[in-house]
Amino acid sequence: MQRICFLLRVKPDRLEEYRERHKTVWPEMRQALQETGWHNYSLFLSDDGLLVGYLETDDFEAARAGMAAREVNHRWQAEMAEFFEDLESGSADSDMRPLTEVFHLD
Amino acid sequence: MQRICFLLRVKPDRLEEYRERHKTVWPEMRQALQETGWHNYSLFLSDDGLLVGYLETDDFEAARAGMAAREVNHRWQAEMAEFFEDLESGSADSDMRPLTEVFHLD
Numbered sequence: 157m158q159r160i161c162f163l164l165r166v167k168p169d170r171l172e173e174y175r176e177r178h179k180t181v182w183p184e185m186r187q188a189l190q191e192t193g194w195h196n197y198s199l200f201l202s203d204d205g206l207l208v209g210y211l212e213t214d215d216f217e218a219a220r221a222g223m224a225a226r227e228v229n230h231r232w233q234a235e236m237a238e239f240f241e242d243l244e245s246g247s248a249d250s251d252m253r254p255l256t257e258v259f260h261l262d
Numbered sequence: 263m264q265r266i267c268f269l270l271r272v273k274p275d276r277l278e279e280y281r282e283r284h285k286t287v288w289p290e291m292r293q294a295l296q297e298t299g300w301h302n303y304s305l306f307l308s309d310d311g312l313l314v315g316y317l318e319t320d321d322f323e324a325a326r327a328g329m330a331a332r333e334v335n336h337r338w339q340a341e342m343a344e345f346f347e348d349l350e351s352g353s354a355d356s357d358m359r360p361l362t363e364v365f366h367l368d
Contacts, residue, residue, distance in 0.1 A: 161306035161314050178365040186367055196368065200267035200361035208267050208361060210316050255306035255314060259284040261292055262302060 159260065160216050162252040165241040166205040174239045175201065184228045192222030205241070209252065216254065223249060265366065266322050268358040271347040272311040280345045281307065290334045298328030311347070315358065322360065329355060 166174050178199065189197060197211040213219045223229045233247045243251050272280050284305065295303060303317040319325045329335045339353045349357050 159304050159316075161304070161316065163308065163312070163314075175362075175364050181365065181367075189367055194367065197366070198265050198267070198363055199365040201364045202269065202361050206269070206361075208269075208314055210265075210267065255308050255312075256281075257304055258281050258307045259287060259305040260303070261287075261295055261300065 158213055158216050159257060160209075160211050160213060161255045161257070162209045163255065164207040164209070164248055164251060166201065166207050166239050167241050168205045170239045171201065171203075171205060177236075177239075182228065182232065185232050188223060188226045188228050192226070193219040194223070220249065220252070264319055264322050265363060266315075266317050266319060267361045267363070268315045269361070270313040270315070270354055270357060272307065272313050272345050273347050274311045276345045277307065277309075277311060283342075283345075288334065288338065291338050294329060294332045294334050298332070299325040300329070326355065326358070 193213045193215065195212045197209070200208045200210070202208075211219075229249065233249050236248055237243060237246060240248050240251075245251050299319045299321065301318045303315070306314045306316070308314075317325075335355065339355050342354055343349060343352060346354050346357075351357050
């Protein structure tokens with residue numbers, strides 16, 4: 157099992173709307189994440205817009221590829237893209253780069 | 263159960279040493295964390311020194327208070343303090359401030 161942590165940056169003037177949208181993530185988007193191996197998945201947001209993602213998965217590259225192949229993810233990412241700063245790929249899910257885990261305690 | 267995410271900043275010229283030290287966290291420090299309710303606790307480090315902590319606990323304030331009362335934690339934090347930038351309190355464990363969780367999927 158892999159523990160994955162990644163960072164993204166939300167535009168400071170869109171924080172409230174980003175929070176609101178994530179209270180009502182589409183059920184089919186949640187189902188797609190579950191089916192493609194995104195477990196214990198949380199997003200945390202700092203007051204200045206730094207977004208931290210944490211998830212547990214058997215294989216992060218497979219989990220990303222699984223979501224990349226889902227139509228619902230394309231619709232969701234298209235709606236989310238405008239909330240993020242500095243997306244190199246144009247899409248948050250392509251810009252996720254894991255940090256290095258340096259310590260773990262079960 | 264609470265899921266907690268916090269940020270700290272490691273000095274860029276101390277990243278390698280910080281990583282190395284966390285490969286050999288003292289057994290009594292690991293035991294103290296377990297006994298005071300720090301579960302599934304990971305630290306992730308970015309290349310520029312941003313440190314992300316993630317843990318699960320029944321009560322984060324109780325878990326922090328538990329560690330604050332442990333002598334081994336004082337010794338550990340005293341050795342770690344020099345690795346961090348901008349510690350307002352002088353100690354990383356006092357400077358931990360949780361981010362807001364905006365999304366979760368089991």
